Amino acid sequence: MPPSMTKSSANKLTNGDVFHRTSNGKTSSRRNGFVKNHCLFQQPQQKNPRPSENNHVVSRTTNASLYNKVFVEQFEETPLLVAVLTYMGYGILTIFGYLRDFLRHWGMEKCHVAREREEQKDFVPLYQDFENFYTRNLYMRIRDNWNRPICSVPGAKMDLLERASKDYNWTFQHTGKLVKDVINMGSYNYLGFAENTGRCADAATESTHHYGIGVGSTRYEMGNLDIHEELEQLVARFLGVESSMAFGMGFATNSMNIPALAGKGCLILSDELNHASLVLGARLSGSIIRVFKHNNMVSLEKLLRDAIVHGQPRTRRPWKKILILVEGIYSMEGSIVRLPEVIALKKRYKAFLYLDEAHSIGALGPRGGGVVDYFALDPKDVDIMMGTFTKSFGAAGGYIGGKRELIDYLRSHSHSAIYATSMSPPVSQQIITSMKIIMGEDGTTLGVVRLRQLSENTTYFRRKLREMGFIIYGNDDSPVVPMMLYMPAKIGAFGREMLKRNIGTVVVGFPATPIIESRARFCVSAAHTRDILDTALEAISEVGDILQLKYSRHQRLPHLPSSLGSWSTEESLLQEPSHVKPSVINPG
C-alpha cells in the first residue's frame, strides 16, 4: 500500500464530496509530516478528539479511500451539566448506601441479604463486604429492570410474566398474570428468526424427531454428527471462506479458541470495548495483552509499531505473532469496526486479525455477511472470522471460519472440540435453515426482504430518535442503538416507564458502561413493522420528555414533528442511496 495515499485522499470521500476538516487538524498533520511517510494512519488527529467549539463528535472519516461507502459514527459529547449532575447522583446514592449499611449493621433496617450458615461463620468470608456495596445499594433498587422472565417467542412482541416485589426488589413473586404483547426492543433478534412457526421451526421439529435433543459426546470422540458437518460446510459457504467449525456456545467459542491460536511469546492487541469472552480468551491464552482505544486506528498502529520495534518486554525477543482482536458491531456502543483500516494495518504489519461478528453477522451487509460484506471486502483478508448463531439466526452457539489449515488445526487443538459436548441437532438445524433463507438457497426472496427490512428499520429508528433530540451513539447502519440516559436514577425510571407503556427495553449502567454513560439500548429487528416502531418511538419520546432525556445540543432538523403525524412524507428519504446528510458529517 503506498504510504502517501492516506494524505492525499484522506480528505476526500469516495463519492466526491469533500470532507471539510478543521484547520486545527490540518496543521497538526503537517507537523507530523515525516512520520506520516511510515505510518499508514498518522491521522491529523486533534489532541482532544472532542473539541470544545462543537460539542459533538462525528467520527473522523479519514482514509476514506479505503471505504466504499460513507462511514458515519457519532458519539456526542456529554453535556457538562449532565455530567456534573450524574456524578452528584452517584454521590448521593453512595452516601445513602453507607447510611443504610450502617443501619443494617446495627439492626435498624431489615437485612435481606442471604446469610452464611452458622457452621461456617468462622470461615474466611466468601465475599468482601465492599465487593457487594454496589449490588446491595444501587443495583438492588432497580433490579426489576433486568432478568424479566418472558414466556413466549422473543419476537417483535413478547409476553412477560408479571413480577411484584414486597421488599424493594430483594425477592420477586410472580403474580400469575401475564403482560401481553410487550414490544420487544431488547432481544438480539436482528433478522426475526426467533419464530415458533414457519420453515425454521418445522425443520427443527423434523430434526428433533430424527436425532433427539442431546449428543452426549464431544466432536472428537463420538459426537460428530452428519448435521454438524453439513452446518460447517454451509457456514463456510456463507462466509466465503475455505472451511469453518461450529461450537455449542458463542462465549466459549472465543474463550476456548483464542488460547489455541496464541500463547506465550505472542501479543494480543485488543479493543478496549471488547466483549468479556474475548478478554477471557486472551487472558487464558497466556499472551501479553495490550489494549487500544476503541476503534482508534492511530492507537492501534502505534501499538503495532512499538511492539514490532521493541519486541517482547524484558527479553527483547521479537514477538512470535501479533493477533488483533476486534468486534464487528460493538454491542454497547453501536459502533462498527473500521475494518478497511484494520485490514490495511494488519497487512502492513503482518499481524493476524480475529474478527468477532457476534452482532454483525446477518445484521450487516447486503447479503447479511457481516462487516466484511458491509464494506465489500475480501473475507480472505480476515484471518479468523468468528461469530455467533444466537442473534441473527435465532439459535445458539458460535463458529470460526477461515483457511483450511486454521480449521484443521482447531479441530485437533480447540478446547471446545475436545472437551465440550457438541451442538444440539435441532439447534444446528435452525441455523442451517435460517442461513439458507438468508442466502436465498431456499428459492425465495424472504431472506433479502428481511435484510432490507432490517436496514430500513435501523435507518428509520435511528433518524427518528436523533430528530427527537436524544443522544444516540454509534454508526448510522448499526441495528444496535444505544440512547444515553447518563443519570443512575434515570436507568430505573426509563425501564419502568417504558414497561408501563408496554415496551420492553434494555437499560445498562456501570459496570457494563463507563460510570457516567448509563444508557438504554434498543435492538432493531426485521420483525418490527413500521407501526411497532412508531408506537415505540412515540413512547420513547413521551418518556424522554418526562425524564428530560433529550440532551442533544445537535441542531435539530427543522421539520422535527412535535406530533408524530407527518412521518409518511419522509419515507422517500429512506430510499435515497446516500442517507447521510451533510449536516451530520460536518456539524461545525
Place this chain on the structure above:
Amino acid sequence: MLFIDYSSAFNTIISTKLRTLGLNTSICNWILDFLMGSPQAPAYHLVLEGILILWIIRLLFSKTYKLQERSDLTEKEKEDLIEEWQPEPLVPPMSKDHPSLNYDIVTGPPSHKIIVNGKECINFASFNFLGFLDNERVKQKALTSLRRYGVGTCGPRGFYGTFDVHLELEDRLAKFMKTEEAIIYSYGFATIASAIPAYSKRGDIVFVDEAACFSIQKGLQASRSFIKYFKHNDMEDLERLLKEQEIEDQRNPRKARVTRRFIIVEGLYINTADVCPLPDLVKLKYKYKVRIFLEESMSFGVLGEHGRGVTEHFGVNIDDIDLISANMENAVASIGGFCCGRSFVIDHQRLSGQGYCFSASLPPMLAAAAIEALNIMEEDPVVILIWFRFFIFMYDLVNKYFQIDSYSAVKSVIGEVYAPALHLQLERSSGSRDTDVRMLRSIVDYCLERQIALTLARYLDKEERFLPPPSIRVVVTIEQTEEDIEKAASCIREAALAILK
C-alpha cells in the same frame, strides 16, 4: 603512587618522602607549592572542586542519557525492523493424516444403536447413561417447547433471555438436589469454568486434585488464584498441604483473614473413573475451614439411590458442600450445566458468573427436555438401581477378561465398580504416546468393524496439567443388554489379543 599524610597535611610536608617515591625535583616543588599555597587561595580551590562536582554530576547524567539515545531508533531503523520482522504462521502446519482431520461421522441419532462411518453399532461411547437421548417423552416435551418459544433465546439472561422454563428448571434442579437454589448455564464446559473464578480471586488459594478435568483447570486459570495440586484422592497429601498452609497463616494472620480457601474435587472423576472420598473431605473442610466445590458431571444422575450424586452415595449432608456443579449433557442428555447450593453462595453467580451473564441463555427446548428427564428420574429411581447391576456386570466382565486371563498383562481397567465410564489402558506402554494411541485406536477400529462403537478418551496433550495415559473409554448405559455388554467385552478382548500381541 602518592602518599600524603592527611592528618598533618597542612602542617608539615615531608618532601623527602616524595623524593623516595621517585618523583623528580620539579614535580615535588610544584606539589609543595600547591599544597602550601592552597590556604592562601581558597577561591581557586573552591572553584576547582565545584567544577569537579559538576563534572561528576554530568557524568552521572550523561550515562543514562547515552543509554536512552542508543534505544532511540531512527525512523529508518524502525522501518527496517518492521520490514524484517516475520511472524510465525498463525497455526503450525499439520500432518495430513492427523486423526482429528477425520472425525468419526455419526449419521442419525447417537443413541443405543448408532451409525458410525456408515456402520450400525452398539453405542459404548456416548455419555447417554440413562438412555434419555432418544426418549420419546423427552422429545415430546422439547417439541412442545419449540412450538411455544422457538429455538433460540436471542439474549442473555439479563436482557429478556430469562424464560419461564429456565426458572422452572432451576427450581426443579434445586428441589431434586435438595438445595436452596440452582443456576443454569447454557454450556456444560462453561459451568464450573465460570463458577470457580466467580468466587476465587487473585490471592486466594485453591487445593485441587491432580486428576481434575479440563474445565476445572480452565476455571482455575481464569481465577488467577494460587493453585496447589494434591495427589489424586490422596487425603494425606491434601492434609499435608492444608497443614503447610495453616503454618503459613499463623505466620501472617492479617493476610490469612482475607485469603479464601477452596478444595475443588470431582465426584466421579472423568479421567480416572473413581469416586472422591467425600466424607474425609468434609472432615478436612471443617478442620481447616476450607470450602468445597464439587464437580459432579459424571456422577449426577448416576450415583446415589435417586441419582443425586456422590453426596447421596456417601450420605453426606448436601449443605456441607458449598457448591455442586454438573452438566446436563451426560445423564440428563440435554445441553448445558448447572450449579446448586445455598442461596448465599449460588446467587452471587447471577452477577459474577461470566458464562452466565455474558452468554445467551439455554434454548428453552433444551431446558424443557432437561425438566422432563428430571421428571423421569424422580418418577422412577429404580432405573438407576437396575442400571447399577450393569456397571457391576460390565466391571466384572471386563475384569474377568483383562485381569484374570493369562493375557491380562496387556490391559488394565481403571475405575471403580460403580463408574459408568471405564477406562481401558495399556498395561505396558510402548514408551511412545503416539504408538500407544495408535494401538488403542486399532482396537477401537477393530471393534467398530464388529459393531461395537467405542472411543478413545481424547485430551489436549500439551494443555493438560497432568496428562492421563491414553485409554479407551467404555460407557455403560441403561439401554445395553447383558448380551450387548458380553459381546463388547469379548470383542475388546479379541481385539486386544490380535493387536497387542
